[in-house]
């Protein structure tokens with residue numbers, strides 16, 4: 205039995221961010237990761253020989269304050285420049301709509317003008333609004349949420365009041381626009397701005413990326429702002445998650461911390477409502493005064509702590525966190541002659557197409573005409589596939605994997621005639637694989653659906669939004685808490701500050 209000051213469960217980017225801050229503050233930190241490779245959803249090298257591509261999330265960028273405070277550039281972090289990267293909608297007539305998230309990009313404005321001169325004229329204002337809205341969401345995520353206790357009116361009110369002031373600071377017009385847009389559907393939001401369907405659908409795709417919602421679902425205005433913020437625009441940045449993971453581990457080690465892989469935490473140890481350490485699947489116990497879990501809240505609280513250690517009402521809330529994974533990945537190892545253009549490509553021809561793709565998830569099915577987001581890394585073509593239900597109504601993921609792969613390939617090949625002939629091998633990751641290999645309950649990549657009723661002081665659940673739990677010394681620091689999901693590190697940074705009492 206060994207002991208440290210702080211144990212972090214999970215070496216995803218949020219766990220590593222929290223670990224690096226705590227180690228920098230002088231704590232003896234140990235990170236325990238179940239997989240053989242650190243990085244969580246950003247981990248590299250998970251696909252096997254020949255597949256030299258990220259298994260899950262192709263890009264990602266940390267908040268600039270984290271990069272600065274942890275000195276990550278010195279530790280090897282590659283800079284991410286997403287606003288310049290092309291986001292390309294593949295169109296049914298064989299053409300493309302190529303966008304960048306820059307309001308002054310002449311090529312983007314010209315591409316939009318071919319569809320609508322009115323939309324082209326609005327593009328600079330749209331980009332400026334999205335940057336302002338995302339900037340405000342960023343300020344929200346950077347602010348640890350109060351628990352809204354009755355007895356702490358000032359402590360509850362001050363952070364929220366400062367966010368309202370920041371919102372007011374956007375100016376009257378944008379303030380109202382942001383408030384309205386948060387609860388709007390992608391369809392309503394894009395209708396407000398544009399008239400050309402391919403443009404509205406390309407933006408609508410980003411609004412439903414990673415969530416089990418359709419383009420007509422209320423609240424996808426919020427997920428659009430969230431995804432725009434985390435990408436720094438529309439497309440994935442080229443930096444890649446491997447660089448984030450390496451830099452964070454280097455920063456952790458430089459401050460004396462340690463990260464152990466192939467170390468599955470089986471239990472979080474609790475004595476008289478106080479955390480005492482963890483027990484690994486191997487039986488080894490490690491003691492600590494604090495445990496920060498970057499695994500999802502359901503897995504942490506109900507799986508690792510266990511209901512008997514928690515108040516009944518809290519257990520009920522934890523059981524009610526909505527986890528609804530419906531994202532799959534299909535990777536194609538090609539001979540390189542796939543014929544796809546460079547950039548982040550989307551198959552999202554119309555808003556109605558996106559909504560119909562989502563319909564499958566309501567009925568436990570795999571979309572016949574899915575929304576796809578495609579990135580190519582050398583000879584590997586990686587397809588993000590929505591929607592593929594975690595719980596299938598007919599069959600199971602052992603029997604339906606081939607259906608998923610065929611639908612991904614057939615859909616993309618309709619836009620890239622050379623694709624099928626270039627494929628040498630296929631590897632797919634189903635929502636069940638996300639649960640079994642990455643520990644994501646129900647395959648939910650954000651550790652809990654990113655929806656308005658699970659946001660702010662309701663994330664992960666009402667009244668428990670300040671990273672603490674009913675178990676003293678046990679905090680949550682992954683994507684399932686306020687500041688997450690997606691890649692930014694905000695949840696890990698906020699949790700570390702709470703753990704340090706700052």
Ligand SMILES: Cc1cc2nc3c(=O)[nH]c(=O)nc-3n(C[C@H](O)[C@H](O)[C@H](O)COP(=O)(O)OP(=O)(O)OC[C@H]3O[C@@H](n4cnc5c(N)ncnc54)[C@H](O)[C@@H]3O)c2cc1C
Pocket residue numbers: 213214215216217218219236237238239242243244245246260261262413414431434435467468469470498499500503508531532533588641642643649650651681682683684688689690691692
């Ligand atoms: C296909 C796909 C596309 C995505 N696209 C985007 C996007 O466009 N934009 C965006 O911002 N985000 C996107 N995301 C989401 C984003 O990648 C995640 O929200 C983010 O990476 C989560 O980071 P994390 O550090 O909070 O958790 P994770 O990366 O999930 O890390 C948690 C870690 O905990 C470990 N763990 C779990 N249980 C245990 C245990 N019992 N013992 C030890 N270790 C444990 C896991 O193995 C994992 O390493 C995407 C995700 C996927 C899968």
